[in-house]
Amino acid sequence: MQAEEEGERKELYSYQQEDIDKIFEKFEGKADNYHLLYQLPTGGGKTVIFSEIARRFIEKYKRKVLVLTHRIELSKQTSQMLKGFGVKNTVIDSNVKELPYDNDYECYVAMVETLNNRLKDKKFHMDYVGLVIVDEAHYNSFRKLFTYFKNSLFLGVTATPLSSNIELPMHETYDELMVGEPIKSLINQGFLANAVMYGYDVELTSLKLGINGDYTVASSDELYSRVNMQDLLLQTYVARSHGKKTLIFNNGINTSLYVYETFRAAGLPIRHLDNKTPDLERKKILTWFKKTPDAILTSVSILTTGFDEPTVETIILNRATRSLTLYFQMIGRGSRKLPLKDYFTVIDLGNNAQRFGLWSDPVDWQYIFKNPDQFLENIRSDSEIESYHVYVMPDELREKFAKSADEDVRFDVDEEFRLSADRKEKPKAVIDKSIHQHAVMCIINTDSISLARKLSKELDPDIEYRVKQYSKLLSKTTKNYREWLVEDYKNRLNIMIGRLFIKYQVFDDEEDEPVEINKDNG
Structure with missing residues (x-):
């Protein structure tokens, strides 16, 4: 450009x-x-x-x-x-x-x-x-x-x-x-860099809409400041953008400050910028960002317009938005073309591409111009988007369950629910079977109760996904009931891990006894 x-x-x-x-x-x-x-x-x-x-x-x-x-x-x-x-x-x-x-x-x-x-x-x-x-x-x-x-x-x-x-x-x-x-044409002609987009399914049900039609800062801060979301952000950065000049967009100052502390603790070169940053400090930060090849800048409400830094290699959307304008503005910060820059990376942690489509997809601007009400009404809801989410265990977590076969890790809630109904069992039999499977996975991949229970905590996303799928098959479940189901599941999983160790006569590693375990599924 x-x-x-x-x-x-x-x-x-x-x-x-x-x-x-x-x-x-x-x-x-x-x-x-x-x-x-x-x-x-x-x-x-x-x-x-x-x-x-x-x-x-x-x-x-x-x-x-x-x-x-x-x-x-x-x-x-x-x-x-x-x-x-x-x-x-x-x-x-x-x-x-x-x-x-x-x-x-x-x-x-x-x-x-x-x-x-x-x-x-x-x-x-x-x-x-x-x-x-x-x-x-x-x-x-x-x-x-x-x-x-x-x-x-x-x-x-x-x-x-x-x-x-x-x-x-x-x-x-x-x-x-x-x-x-259009964007696709500008890419094909060599005027814009192409976006390589990576999406990660995020549960957004806790977010609230404000009077402007977008998610409130308070609800976004509450969600994106959670430890699991900060961990997801750090993991995706390391996997997709480590060593690249990166812009992180957040919806709240608290979230951005958490991001700053999380990345700094990991020894990464990062600065924080928001609309309250004094002008002199802002200029210093932007100069540092321009001159530092692997710089990371976490920001809020400041760099979506009037900011042009062609050397940006990665855009991270550490937020959800229902604003089509903001979606294009944020990604556009990485689209500037350079002689050796044909592509840039976009990491989406807000289901935004599922809401609006890919950045380079065709858009009927004439329709949006003439029918804005209809366009806004037809933006996909979070519940619709999340109904298509399928949990896939990340490779790094799957390695921790390496002794479990693929069929012993997968669990089809819909199929198990149908089989349970055929057998005239109560619906909770599905949850019981799921808990048993998770307990076995933790036991055969560790050597003690304490390690198995520690490993079980890494199954939280899988547990939440299974409970969500299970809840959909029940009639009229409330949010409070679903949250209770998740907590009850985790408590019962801890108990089940203990029972299975006793069943197989496994000694806790805290008892100074040699630990042996039957690695066959029980």
Whole structure:
């Protein structure tokens, strides 16, 4: 992808030039208040495109251009890009109190709140602006300014034409949507790196939805701060990304701090960053991240937009989200192409790909633009997603049960439930048989009761999966009952391990007696 050094003129790629031509064709003959929305994937070079649009519009129509952003960092980056295209511009920030009518600037770059305050105070007069470009147009804070530019053309630019506020759909703000080059095409043409995605099934039933339609920070912190989730994160990093420059996205600051401590304790090079990190410290961290080949950065709400580090090799989604925009923004941070970077890794610990599809899958943006309510209503629920989850024992855990044959590790709850019903047994016979199997697995792969019970704790994911499958076959089970079943299962498993050792006359290793065990399944 084009480098974005400050003030450097960029050569346009063919698809960028073609889209620019199409946009100007859309503008021809339209009313002054025509609003066009343009979709282009993250990494497609939208800043390059609208900078050339600004240059060409000023040259063709002899009218000024305004670019709206929602963050000061984006304003500065945009201003430098415009300068590279020969567009004389200025950033309207909190230090700019007045703007003379006869100023020499061809273009203004402004944050929404700052400009809104100046326009309300009538410090600025912008009736001479012919084109308003809205960067990250899916944010709704821009709408408050539209009334000041009733005689201006509007061009909204976004990677995901889905409003961040369902009450303010984008089709009510923009007259039409123009869809740019899709992700798969940009990959095939060598403009974006391809994502190699690894998904891990996660139980998300404890997560709660907030008023914005996404999972709450509190419920996410509670889930992702748990020891088993931190262990899963560390294991997946070591297995898939060890030694690679890695970005970890979290939903809460507490989770990110837990991640920082977990990785630091493992001796890994990691830093934490969130929106409360002081500017000076943030710059130091980002400089360290850029210069350190195996750097790990765990973050919250800070690097999804306006952050461009092409050397990122792995993206870890250590969170679940129901925001399509956020899903694409997070993965897009790793998609920048380099001469020796054709692929990047994505580790999904929030069932996100199961919810939205793979990052490079085709998306019907026109449908989403015109029917946002239907799209949101049809996003797969967690219960539906998890109904397809099948527990597969990880290879490293399977090695600890190496003395057990494959058929002695597998357990088909559905089949056992059917067989139990045929035999006129009570449903709990299925759980009894499962507990017995787990107990035998632990016994024949260890040499003492204490080691067998210790090993049984590593079966927790398998136990939870079997209980979940069992609960589905019962009628009207509650969450509390399912949680009780899991705890009861674990308690009975401990007891069963003790009974089987006694049955086979095995001595506990704490009794200073030689330990022998019949390795045949009993």
